[in-house]
Amino acid sequence: xxxxxxxxxxxxxxxxxxxxxxxxxxxxxxxxxxxxxxxxxxxxxxxxxxxxxxxxxxxxxxxxxxxxxxxxxxxxxxxxxxxxxxxxxxxxxxxxxxxxxxxxxxxxxxxxxxxxxxxxxxxxxxxxxxxxxxxxxxxxxxxxxxxxxxxxxxxxxxxxxxxxxxxxxxxxxxxxxxxxxxxxxxxxxxxxxxx
Amino acid sequence: xxxxxxxxxxxxxxxxxxxxxxxxxxxxxxxxxxxxxxxxxxxxxxxxxxxxxxxxxxxxxxxxxxxxxxxxxxxxxxxxxxxxxxxxxxxxxxxxxxxxxxxxxxxxxxxxxxxxxxxxxxxxxxxxxxxxxxxxxxxxxxxxxxxxxxxxxxxxxxxxxxxxxxxxxxxxxxxxxxxxxxxxxxxxxxxxxxxxxxxxxxxxxxxxxxxxxxxxxxxxxxxxxxxxxxxxxxxxxxxxxxxxxxxxxxxxxxxxxxxxxxxxxxxxxxxxxxxxxxxxxxxxxxxxxxxxxxxxxxxxxxxxxxxxxxxxxxxxxxxxxxxxxxxxxxxxxxxxxxxxxxxxxxxxxxxxxxxxxxxxxxxxxxxxxxxxxxxxxxxxxxxxxxxxxxxxxxxxxxxxxxxxxxxxxx
Numbered sequence: 180x181x182x183x184x185x186x187x188x189x190x191x192x193x194x195x196x197x198x199x200x201x202x203x204x205x206x207x208x209x210x211x212x213x214x215x216x217x218x219x220x221x222x223x224x225x226x227x228x229x230x231x232x233x234x235x236x237x238x239x240x241x242x243x244x245x246x247x248x249x250x251x252x253x254x255x256x257x258x259x260x261x262x263x264x265x266x267x268x269x270x271x272x273x274x275x276x277x278x279x280x281x282x283x284x285x286x287x288x289x290x291x292x293x294x295x296x297x298x299x300x301x302x303x304x305x306x307x308x309x310x311x312x313x314x315x316x317x318x319x320x321x322x323x324x325x326x327x328x329x330x331x332x333x334x335x336x337x338x339x340x341x342x343x344x345x346x347x348x349x350x351x352x353x354x355x356x357x358x359x360x361x362x363x364x365x366x367x368x369x370x371x372x373x374x
Numbered sequence: 375x376x377x378x379x380x381x382x383x384x385x386x387x388x389x390x391x392x393x394x395x396x397x398x399x400x401x402x403x404x405x406x407x408x409x410x411x412x413x414x415x416x417x418x419x420x421x422x423x424x425x426x427x428x429x430x431x432x433x434x435x436x437x438x439x440x441x442x443x444x445x446x447x448x449x450x451x452x453x454x455x456x457x458x459x460x461x462x463x464x465x466x467x468x469x470x471x472x473x474x475x476x477x478x479x480x481x482x483x484x485x486x487x488x489x490x491x492x493x494x495x496x497x498x499x500x501x502x503x504x505x506x507x508x509x510x511x512x513x514x515x516x517x518x519x520x521x522x523x524x525x526x527x528x529x530x531x532x533x534x535x536x537x538x539x540x541x542x543x544x545x546x547x548x549x550x551x552x553x554x555x556x557x558x559x560x561x562x563x564x565x566x567x568x569x570x571x572x573x574x575x576x577x578x579x580x581x582x583x584x585x586x587x588x589x590x591x592x593x594x595x596x597x598x599x600x601x602x603x604x605x606x607x608x609x610x611x612x613x614x615x616x617x618x619x620x621x622x623x624x625x626x627x628x629x630x631x632x633x634x635x636x637x638x639x640x641x642x643x644x645x646x647x648x649x650x651x652x653x654x655x656x657x658x659x660x661x662x663x664x665x666x667x668x669x670x671x672x673x674x675x676x677x678x679x680x681x682x683x684x685x686x687x688x689x690x691x692x693x694x695x696x697x698x699x700x701x702x703x704x705x706x707x708x709x710x711x712x713x714x715x716x717x718x719x720x721x722x723x724x725x726x727x728x729x730x731x732x733x734x735x736x737x738x739x740x741x742x743x744x745x746x747x748x749x750x751x752x753x754x755x756x757x758x759x760x761x762x763x764x765x766x767x768x769x770x771x772x773x774x775x776x777x778x779x780x781x782x783x784x
Contacts, residue, residue: 205477205717233605236720237729237746255718255731255746259605259621266718287608290754298441313434313783322442329446 184208186263189229194220209266217252217269218279224256224265225284232256232265235281238291240271240299244325248272250301254281271301280306298323399427402765406435410513410769413779417756417768424764429757433783440784444743448709449475449549452743457543459745460781462505465498465534466723467781468547473629474719474730475549479684479712485631487551487677492630493668494537494546495721496661497564500572501530502724502776503612503654510651510773511583514592519579526572533564549710550685551678561669568665576658584655593648597759597771604645607758608751611726612653613775617645623722635667647767647774684710709738725749725776747781 187201187208197216202209212220224232234257241251250271257264271278280303281288292303293312300321303309311318320327405416414435420428440459444452456471457464469491476483483491504527508520531541536557538544546553583589599609604617614621622639624632640656642649678685682701691698714736720729726748733742752775760768 204715205480207717209716234610235608236610236727237718237731237744239731239744241733241742253731255729259619259626262626264718285608286603286606286758287751287754290750311434313437315434322439327442329442 186230186265189227190220190224193223193227207266208264209268211268211270214269214271214278217267218281218284220267221254221256221281221284224267230258230265231260232258234259235285235287235291236264238281238288238295240295240301240323242299242323242325250276250299252278252295252301276300277302277304279304282307297321300324404768410772411779412509412773413777413782415753415777415779415782417772419760419765419768421765424766426760426763426765426768429760429768431753431756433753433779435783436779437783438780440745441743444740446739448738449712449740450705450710452740453547453549454543454545457545458780459747459784460502460723460725460728460778461542462778463498463502463724464542464544465494465546466502466721466728468544469495469630470719470721470723470728471730472547472549473721474717474732475710475712477719478715478717478732478734479549479710481550481679481681481684483551483679484676485673486555486675488630489668489672490552490556490677491547492632492635493564493665493672494534495630496664496668497530497533499661499724500658501527501534503658504530504575506724506773506776507579507651507654510770510776511579511589513769513773514589516583516589519583522575522578522582526567526575529567529571533560533567536560536563548678548685550681551676555677561672564665565669568662572658573662576655580655584652590648592767592770593651593774594646595644596647596763596767597774598644598646599755599759600645603755603758607755609726609755610748610751611722611724612657613645613650613752614726615639615641616649616653618643623720623727627720629721631668632664634671635664637661637663647770650774711736711738712740720746723748725778725781726752745781745784747784749775749777749782753777753782 184203187203187210190210191198191201194212194216197213197220198210199213200211224230235254236257237255239253241253243249243251248270250273251268252271254267255264256267269278278301280292282292289306289308290312292306293309295301296303296309297311297314298321314322318333400421402419402421403416404419405411406414411417416432416435418430418432419426438458440455444455453468453471456467459467504523508523511519534544535541537560538546538553599617601617601619604614605619609617610621618641620639620641623629625639637660640653640660642652682698686705687695687698687701692702712734714734716731716733718729718731720727727746728748729746731744731746732740735741756772756775760771763771
């Protein structure tokens, strides 16, 4: 029929056993592939002259809590030569949630994959720099998982650099003390008093 | 560089040593609040003299849980959140988001609404570029141009204020249309602005800066990126076109009514800071061309679809008609019932491709909304672009990329 469906049939022909499902919904071509073949599929999509997806536009994940497998990792690709798009998805089960990195294919995958790890807790195997990106170190959990409570509060400033202010003796400097030339007043922290 | 130094740079786990001497190299922290960052992000550089050996850019200081919040609100209530993504071009975010939802529902807004959306997008592109160029020049020490650009920006702010009721947080579009039609006389005011103050200011700054020896010395060859690298990093928008790739969604996958206008996509070859400046200057002229044509072709008619499943019924109908009252109640209490499915829709925002990937399960609230912010991909390439340059060039490169922290961290 159109360019779109020929794209999906090309992919299906090349990866007959690894493409689980394809559909074109509202003009968006989607292919669901097996997790262990995801890098082969992405590499093929980038390099084959018939597809030539040179842009990796986005990488994200979806949490289908209650379904099995729980996570989906979603790649959005764009081809500047052929001017078409494709969405490639793969399923990632909850235990040992892990996926291979695409940074070897597109450099730009780096931060997008860090965000997937940070927000969904899907470990990126072979990623050169897998740190949290939007959350801070010491943050517990992965906020975009559906079982992460929206109104859960976590302390934000207890970093490694600074001592815990609740355990230390606090120094309170009053402007009036300084004007009189006196010593700043020292008061005990609340937890300090109990000890 | 030794192993230990690399460890020192893995700032995330250990916490950075602030201004420590590490052997011969100096580790310098820039940000999170620094005049040159224009927002809240942090760049840690390792300097050998004034040369950048290593660079680590960190974000997350302005993370406002856009995606988590939007999973707990109705589809309409997400629109005000989108204002705050890229707060320099709120109208474009409004348009990008509602177009994604409309694609999933399968409705097409009336022609007049499409024209008005095009007009506000292009007005917003000029507004965004004026700020980007002005602020980039301030970072290089040229304050005057910022004020030259302030005047037309103020005019645009006034136009936007009259149209939407707010200067910054516009929230102008609705799923299925617009908040309101244009005011009477708005077109004349806008036409006056795009014929007098805006071109005058662009011309002034062009004469002051484009052939300025100091500016050229500071920017030519600074922070260049090849077209292959730009593509691999996922660059879009002016930064990509400065590297010689003629990719612009307005031409390549036309949306709204862009295919009815005559305009050009400027490209340059070198991909350096100077070229990014040139691209933005030229794009403003092209936007003015589009605006002029759009004002002339603007059709009459309604701005909203006549579908009470997505658009609130008119108030007098709600008071008199039981159907309208029910539709109003259901829209407010339950939200728009977007049919189940997933779509990705991209528009050409001022910084590049702004994509919305939305998933609905058929309820009144989104299951997932993922924003593909253009400057996220662009900012991730910063270390590669500035290594080997001087620390002062880092500032020039950063401001030419036009990084908006609100959009970067959502």
